[in-house]
Amino acid sequence: MSIEQILKDRSGNQCELSGSSDDLVVYAVPPVDGQSADRAILISQELHEQINGEQLDPNLWRGLNDAMWSQEPPVQVMAWRMLKRLTKQGETWAQDLLDMLYLDDALVTWAESGLVEEEQQVIQRDNNGVKLEAGDNVVLIKDLDVKGTSFTAKRGTPVRGISLTDNPDHIEGRVNGVRIVILTKFVKKQ
Template sequence: MSIEKSLRKRSQDKCELCAATESLRVMEVSPSDGSAEKSILLCATCEVQINGAELDANHWRCLNDSMWSQEAVVQVISYRMLHKLSVEYSWAQDLIDMMYLEDEIKAWADEGIEFIDPDLEPTKDCNGTALKDGDMVHLIKDLVVKGANFTAKRGTPVRNISLTSNPEHIEGRVNGTRIVLVAAYLKKSV
């Protein structure tokens, strides 16, 4: 059976991301071995935007459903697209925070993402340890969170952090609220 026939059967003749039924195409997901497991059936709209066209954020609301697919390749593309969108849209970062990927699938998804601009100064915690997206940190002092009416207590864990363009700040979720934190008040968890 050809890859396209296999993918059409797997997806029930629908785009595996947005469920569109027209202009379906096969796209290999890097690193690819030419198999159906590393290929995805996409509509023209999804394919064009994945390959670098300007993103239509409303179109990508479909990832709220497709990120839960049982197919690893669909999870990988969903994660990569959410990561692209999270630069401008907080809803995309919220979906990433909810998403769970097996270690092997996350490593595959991360291969297609440029996490850190090599020209940027690295973000470091209070001990000078470099931080990266997805790390877990702990607060080293109580911090009053302006506008949220709570104090983040020393020792509070912050999981799955996101780096910002400012190497002195990170973004993370504390008490269910996504906030910007000063990296100097954080310690990387081992």
């Protein structure tokens, strides 16, 4: 029997996090040690897209109120992870649910192992909050004095093919042929 069929039987052909029965997909709960129904859940496509997104729509995750009580370990782990992310977004209802949720030590370790990668990732954002990627083109939104040079980078100057740094507030780029560090709050993605 396929993993998808096992998950459909286990969940009653419904999303294990929301209860929806529309557009269901298999999601392997990271970290994945091979294909197994014991490490996967059946979720709606809508939630699947949200899992890897930066901002969660809290209304789509209200089903976690029921899902957190599931007896299936991968459902419990994903409920914990998503409640944790919603709490970071300031959702007080998610914190209340997280406070009630009990996971044994092995499940907490599994749940936390998926969050470590997210927390360690540095994300740079421009002055509008848009995520910046290596190679993006940005425009300066303020005149900037460039230390160590005799010129000022003028507002409106394009900076092409930026590089990211380990600091979420800094990017690197070339202005007038000089490679400089620029504060992300002074750029706008093109």
